[in-house]
Each structure stands twice: as structure tokens, then as C-alpha cells.
Amino acid sequence: MNISTNLSLSQKLSPQMIQSLKLLQISNLQLEQIIKQEMEINPLLEVSETVQETDQAEEAGEKENSEKETTSEKTEEDKEKEEQTEKDEWDSGDLEFREERVDLQESLNEGFDLGYKFSEEQPVERFERIPVEQDSLEKNLKNQLSFIHLNATEKKIAEYIIGNLNSDGYLTHPVENIASEMKIDKEVIEEVLITKIQLLDPPGIGSRHLQECLQIQLKSLKRGHSLEMQIVTESFTELEKRQYQEIARKLGKPLAAVQQAVMRIAKLNPKPGELIGLHKAMTVIPDLIVEKIEGKFAVAINDRYIPRLTINSGYKNFIKTSPTVTKQTKKFIREKINSASWLIKSIEQRRNTMMRVMLAIVDKQIGFFEKGIAELKPLIMQEVADVIGMHVSTVARVTNGKYVQTPHGVFELKFFFDGGVGKALSTSNEMSATSIKDKIFHLVGDENKNSPMSDQEIVEGLKKIGLHVARRTVAKYREQLKILPARFRKSFN
Numbered sequence: 218m219n220i221s222t223n224l225s226l227s228q229k230l231s232p233q234m235i236q237s238l239k240l241l242q243i244s245n246l247q248l249e250q251i252i253k254q255e256m257e258i259n260p261l262l263e264v265s266e267t268v269q270e271t272d273q274a275e276e277a278g279e280k281e282n283s284e285k286e287t288t289s290e291k292t293e294e295d296k297e298k299e300e301q302t303e304k305d306e307w308d309s310g311d312l313e314f315r316e317e318r319v320d321l322q323e324s325l326n327e328g329f330d331l332g333y334k335f336s337e338e339q340p341v342e343r344f345e346r347i348p349v350e351q352d353s354l355e356k357n358l359k360n361q362l363s364f365i366h367l368n369a370t371e372k373k374i375a376e377y378i379i380g381n382l383n384s385d386g387y388l389t390h391p392v393e394n395i396a397s398e399m400k401i402d403k404e405v406i407e408e409v410l411i412t413k414i415q416l417l418d419p420p421g422i423g424s425r426h427l428q429e430c431l432q433i434q435l436k437s438l439k440r441g442h443s444l445e446m447q448i449v450t451e452s453f454t455e456l457e458k459r460q461y462q463e464i465a466r467k468l469g470k471p472l473a474a475v476q477q478a479v480m481r482i483a484k485l486n487p488k489p490g491e492l493i494g495l496h497k498a499m500t501v502i503p504d505l506i507v508e509k510i511e512g513k514f515a516v517a518i519n520d521r522y523i524p525r526l527t528i529n530s531g532y533k534n535f536i537k538t539s540p541t542v543t544k545q546t547k548k549f550i551r552e553k554i555n556s557a558s559w560l561i562k563s564i565e566q567r568r569n570t571m572m573r574v575m576l577a578i579v580d581k582q583i584g585f586f587e588k589g590i591a592e593l594k595p596l597i598m599q600e601v602a603d604v605i606g607m608h609v610s611t612v613a614r615v616t617n618g619k620y621v622q623t624p625h626g627v628f629e630l631k632f633f634f635d636g637g638v639g640k641a642l643s644t645s646n647e648m649s650a651t652s653i654k655d656k657i658f659h660l661v662g663d664e665n666k667n668s669p670m671s672d673q674e675i676v677e678g679l680k681k682i683g684l685h686v687a688r689r690t691v692a693k694y695r696e697q698l699k700i701l702p703a704r705f706r707k708s709f710n
């Protein structure tokens with residue numbers, strides 16, 4: 218055991234630096250919430266009203282011009298009367314409030330605004346639109362029960378079954394277990410399930426497996442004696458494996474008829490519960506906008522709803538001029554001034570960094586912005602970091618969870634960073650995985666359905682358009698695009 222002195226260098230992030238890094242990786246919507254929170258805890262922060270004051274000045278100018286035009290039409294006698302009336306008001310003290318002075322110390326203690334900006338119009342608080350309430354699957358089915366004649370026991374069983382349905386509308390709880398838990402005969406539970414629950418809307422609710430779900434839906438469509446029902450009932454195993462030729466042989470039906478029946482089966486809904494209580498996808502509000510203006514692409518930050526902040530100058534004058542202010546008060550005001558100043562600088566730095574990153578992306582991916590996904594090039598964050606002269610971690614923070622509106626749609630910024638896989642035969646340059654997937658998708662879409670392309674044929678097709686891609690890569694991308702193998706895509710028409 219000994220005591221020693223050690224001198225070392227270490228880098229520690231101040232709270233302000235941590236806040237600055239945090240602002241880089243949040244979206245504009247999150248930034249708006251943070252600004253509101255900061256304005257609640259920091260009395261020196263206020264919204265800059267430069268634009269509003271300009272509009273008010275213009276309105277005042279128009280009003281003044283209008284008054285001048287009206288005044289010019291008045292007679293000298295009317296002017297004298299107005300001047301005399303105004304003088305009487307001053308003498309009587311009716312306008313005495315114009316000469317009142319504001320007690321700064323009292324205003325500070327009471328928390329009033331020291332910026333001397335009085336406005337009858339209060340800022341409008343914008344709230345997120347509240348979505349329309351939607352019934353859950355359980356609530357919707359129980360409401361349907363009220364229109365069915367049920368005795369007390371049947372209603373109890375029906376509600377118990379509904380309570381055990383999963384989000385897809387399937388009954389995963391075995392009927393035997395329900396009978397044991399409710400101490401009711403299995404046959405009674407089965408009867409309520411088949412004759413009551415499975416007749417509710419949408420068709421397929423209360424199914425115990427996919428085969429039963431498809432059978433219920435076919436019955437509801439009056440297709441109980443169709444080829445589709447025969448396939449689902451007698452050849453469901455072959456249907457799952459897409460063995461269409463085996464189904465045709467087993468049922469003694471033409472192969473083309475079987476395939477057409479399978480296509481009609483594919484239109485049924487394997488998850489009927491999803492039709493009730495679906496939540497709408499949240500709308501993505503882009504953080505940046507890229508538009509082509511006069512032949513060149515321009516980048517803009519979509520932050521017009523984010524308030525511009527400024528520091529209330531009244532507090533600065535107060536600590537300089539007021540003789541009664543205490544040291545504690547001065548310290549508090551100075552701390553809030555520093556905090557507000559750092560926040561404003563951090564927001565501005567965030568804007569500049571986002572602009573620089575987006576401009577670099579546009580420059581590197583100019584082919585995409587001109588022609589679309591097919592021209593997307595391989596790009597890594599380090600390349601953008603080298604262009605803007607910042608660390609790659611800064612680029613990662615900027616691109617995290619942010620979206621950009623382009624002429625070809627709204628994309629996440631990370632969409633533009635795609636590793637190179639295949640090579641263009643003409644230039645030997647690597648192609649991005651996204652662009653290769655796009656070309657595979659279009660090749661398969663344009664193929665002859667009676668003779669679909671194998672993975673090797675897709676490789677040859679890509680070579681014809683100047684791309685060299687390995688067959689295993691084509692197979693992997695085809696699976697990611699959810700494209701079936703060639704034998705399952707074949708049409709027998």
C-alpha cells in the first residue's frame with residue numbers, strides 16, 4: 218500500500234458537448250420538443266420574431282399609408298379638433314400609462330418577460346393530430362356477439378374464446394384446455410366455436426390453423442364445392458410445398474386448372490385478425506428536401522416549423538444597470554445566458570453539418586437524383602466524412618433516423634450508403650446492392666412466365682446489361698426480394 222501522485226491527460230465531455238452531439242442525431246420533430254423543454258426551464262430563451270416583426274411593419278406601413286390618404290381628405294378644422302382632443306386626454310391622465318416605468322427587479326421575481334415585447338396575439342400551439350380511435354379485435358368481435366342470439370352459457374364461452382384469440386384471429390388455445398378450464402363439455406365448446414365464433418366477420422376468425430382458415434373463407438365465398446376447396450382439403454401438404462404437378466396428378470385435374478385455382482387461393486387472407494384494429498403507418502416528415510432548380514440540385518432543411526431562438530437582451534441590461542441585483546441573481550442569469558448561447562450555437566451547427574453531409578451525398582449520388590435507384594452507386598460514410606472534413610462518427614449521427622425528400626420519393630439518409638457488390642463490365646466500377654436488386658426485380662418482372670429465368674439465367678441477363686454478379690449473390694438478393702425460385706414461378710397456361 219502506498220500513496221503516489223500521478224499526472225495524466227483525459228478527455229471528458231462537458232454537458233454542453235453531450236447536448237450538441239445529441240442534437241446531431243435527432244430528427245426535426247424531436248428537436249422541436251427539446252426546444253420547447255429548454256424554453257420552459259430557461260427564462261432567457263425566446264422565439265425570434267424577426268419574420269413576424271417584418272410582417273407587422275409591412276402591415277403598419279400599409280395602415281399608415283391608408284391613414285395618410287384618409288387624413289389628406291380631412292379638413293383643417295377636423296385636424297384641429299383631433300389635436301385638441303388628444304391634448305385633453307393627456308391633461309386628464311387618461312394616457313398616463315405611457316409614462317409608466319417597469320420595475321425590473323419586480324419583473325424578474327415574478328417571472329415576467331423583460332424583452333418589452335407585448336402582443337395581443339398568443340403563439341399558436343401546434344399539437345400532433347390525434348388519430349381516430351379504432352376498435353380492437355376483441356372489442357369488435359364482442360360487439361358482433363350482441364347481434365347473435367346466445368344463452369348465458371354460450372355467451373360466456375364465446376367471450377372466453379374471443380379473449381384467447383391472437384392478433385391474427387387464430388385460436389391457439391386448445392379446445393380441450395378451454396373445456397377443462399371452464400368445466401364445460403368439449404362438444405359444447407366446439408359447437409360454439411364453429412356455429413357462432415367462426416361465423417363472425419371477417420371470415421376466418423376463430424380458426425385453429427391455416428387450413429381451417431382457408432376453408433372457412435372459401436365457404437363464405439360460396440366456393441365450398443370448388444377445386445380450391447378440394448385442393449385445400451385433400452392436398453394441403455402439396456399446396457404448402459407448391460407441388461402443383463403432384464396436386465394435378467392426385468386430383469386428376471389439368472395442371473393449368475390447378476395453377477389457376479392456387480392463384481385464387483393466394484388471394485385469401487391468411488391473417489383475418491389483421492383486418493380489424495389496423496393502425497395506420499406513421500407519416501414520415503422529411504428532415505431535408507432535395508429539389509432540382511434551374512438544372513441544379515438544391516438542398517434545404519425542412520425546419521420551418523422549428524422556432525428560431527434568441528437571448529432576451531433585457532436580462533443582460535438588468536444585471537448591468539440595476540443596483541439592487543444580488544450576486545446570486547447575476548450568477549443565475551449568466552449561467553442561463555451561457556446555456557442559451559450554447560443551445561443556439563449547437564442548433565446552428567447541426568443545420569450546417571446536415572447541409573454539408575447532404576450536399577456531399579448529392580454530389581456522390583448524382584446519378585440517383587437524376588435517374589433513380591438503378592443509378593445508385595456504392596458509398597461508405599468514410600467517403601462523405603473525408604469530403605466534409607469531419608469524423609465518420611459525426612456522419613453516422615447526422616444520418617441516424619433522418620429522411621430526405623427527393624424527386625424519386627422519401628428515403629432514409631442511410632439508404633444512400635450501400636456497399637459495392639457487382640461490377641460494371643464497361644467501367645469495372647462496383648455497383649451498389651440496391652441497384653442490382655432493382656435490375657433483378659425488373660428482369661424477373663419481364664420474364665416469360667411459361668419459362669421463368671433460373672438464377673444462372675438471371676446472371677446471364679445481368680451480363681447483357683453490363684453487370685457481373687455471382688450466382689450465389691443473385692440467389693441471395695432474389696430471396697431478399699421475396700421472389701420464388703423458377704420452378705414455383707412457372708405458369709402452365
